Amino acid sequence: MSHRDLVHPRDAIMLTMDRIYRYRMTTTSGGNLSIRDDNGDVWISPARIDKGSLTRNDIVCVRSDGAVDGLHRPSSEYPFHRAIYDARPDITAIVHAHPVALVAFSICRQVPNTRLFHQAYFVCGQPGFAPYALPGSSRLGQNIAETFAAGSDCVILENHGVVVGGTSLSHAFQRFEAFEFAGKTVIKGRHLGDVNYLTDSQLEIAHQRNSRLESFAPDAATSQEKELRRQLSAFVRRGCRQRLLISTEGSFSVRLDADSFLITPSQQDRETLEIEDFVLVRNAQSEIGRTPSRATLAHHAIYRKHPGINAIVFAHPVNATAFSITHAAFDARTIPESYIFLRDVHRVPYGVQYKAGEGIADFVSMSSPAAILENDGVLVTGSTVLDAFDRLEVLESTAEAVINSRVIGDVAPMPDAAIEELKAAFLK
Helix, strand or coil, X not given: CCCCCCCCHHHHHHHHHHHHHHCCCCCCCCCEXXXXXXXXXXXXXXXXXXXXXXXXXXXXXXXXXXXXXXXCCECCCHHHHHHHHHHCCCCCEEEEECCHHHHXXXXXXXXCCCCCCHHHHHHHCCEEEECCCCCCCHHHHHHHHHHHHCCCCEEEECCCEEEEEECCHHHHHHHHHHHHHHHHHHHHHHHHCXXXXXXHHHHHHHHCCCCCCEEECCCCCCHHHHHHHHHHHHHHHHHHHCCCCECXXXXXXXXXXXXXXXXXXXXXXXXXXXXXXXEEEECCEEXXXXXXXXXXXXXXXXXXXXXXXXXXXXXXXXXXXXXXXXCCCCCCCCCHHHHHHHCCCEEECCCHHHCCCCHHHHHCECCECEEEECCCCEEEEXXXXXXXXXXXXXXXXXXXXXXXXXXXXXXXXXXXXXXXXXXXXXXX
């Protein structure tokens, strides 16, 4: 049975705009969102209203007969929203904004290549490019609609920004976020060297991986399980808001005991996860009626091989992920905190984490808690949820410092004598 969307368009637009603004993916005056109802009405954000304080009453409805219902005028970009809906009956929601990375591509007349990661490639759909025209003009609407009609789902607007369509506003937002993430990662990666893109066969490896588990009916939740569900929910949400995780990618788990752990579900927006959404996995079986992350078998392999590891994160923080899409070596010998938390960070060849067996577990341990996954972000482990999250933050901060240093001068890693001194003092 399909899921019924019970959120009113006013609330969906208000909440999504709040998220886009909070993520600094638009400005107070920039961008607009819309939803097309089954009856042909279009709900859209208003013109010239502060995006940082939008309320549900600010949302405007343009009826199918052209009548406007609302306290404000509809966005001046309403004409191109209508043109897209006319050109693509399958699209029922649109996101338009000016996120920095995609604006950079728009002013260079380029489109990000989403073959950086399997998830970005499949989430974003077909990228496209629309020539410049005056904002709000019928010509701009025609240019954009023609690009969507040709099959594009995410469209770079020359010297303007981006427009993304989807089957719902949450779907359009996920595409928008993944497209911006791909753009940001390409830009960061180019500071480090040539960017590696995935071939068709490599994309297929990830797409076809088997993650199906048999199911079981769990007993009543213990106090320990309830507490760990609370911790996972809090840290996943924090990770999204700090841009260490994005809504469509990554997984986070915590061990309950030798045979079971909790993990993020598959195909659910990471920031909106509640305690009941996390999936209990026991003896390589998942709780009945729930679908765990497709990375579940990789988490299981790591827990099975390393009894001291109690939390695992597969994530895509943009700076650390830039190392994963290039051949640049990641060296944690930058400041004492980085080396103490991360030690020697291994590089995992593409696809190891998708294969059956314990191969991925060979690349991390208690003494080597983090790894760079080629064209798939990073893997971080810890003794607790907090420990793993802390290391993820340190990994991303270290990667950003190294990338930023490229415009200052040559990186000078801490010498061997300093590393041995750290080991003696803190890593006994």
